[in-house]
Amino acid sequence: MNEKTNSSDGYFALQVRRFQQLMEEVLLCCETRAAHLSKKFGLPDAELRCLMLFREDKYLTVKGLAQKMDVAKSRVTKIVSGLLAKDLVARIDDPTDGRIRLIHLTAKGRATCEEIAAFIGTVHEMILQELSPEERAAVLTALERLRTSMETVKEKVFS
Template sequence: MFQSHKFLLTPAELRCLLLFHNEKYLTVKGIAQKLEVAKSRVTKIMEGLLNKKLVQSIDDPEDARVKLFSLTTSGLKKTSEIDNFIKEIHNELLMNLKPEDRKSVLHSLELLRSSMKVVKAKLF
């Protein structure tokens, strides 16, 4: 993923952190499904994020075999920095377009997003 080194993260760690946007807790299985990688790969990614103190883990109170991961205060700060960076890049890209082209691009992106939702709903 673009500029992961800017945040002292691997591309996989950056992608993983961004999964926590609307989630308080994630499991290895859930992360593996969202990233479309093996659970063993997620374990390695989470070790890196734990070592960087960006996530923490607790035992699932309903199943001690399952670990629940959540962002630490540092992890929340890092995801906010990443979000702001992404927004800045997107804004800069759009501002380099003429206003009429910008409107057209945004409309096309919205059409694409709607179409992707329909296809995703059919597949899953």
């Protein structure tokens, strides 16, 4: 525990409970957004998340997707099959290793990714427009600090 807090401090305990409640509410908002995106774009959540990974990389393998999504390769194979059937991704042989198949976006997949990203961007703009410029700056600073704290704790607890 940090020297800044005293575990017997009642106010700190209240802050911990409020933090937990707010994090659960934010997570629920994110889950609701994910469900809305799935419905709006006609893609199961896993396919949508997989598709959006191609914004970072032009080509990915099943193994690479499995690592990025933190799921089994067999699960990724099923997800990719769904994307192939919708003509959102395609497979090609790796020119340097014939044993490896590379997955990439089709033109339709690229357009869908761009549409999804634009929609998410619009939602984020709308959220920030609810805040004054000073509140936006404070929220962004607090979120950056929260992310740093979460990464620090993750290293301590989960490694």
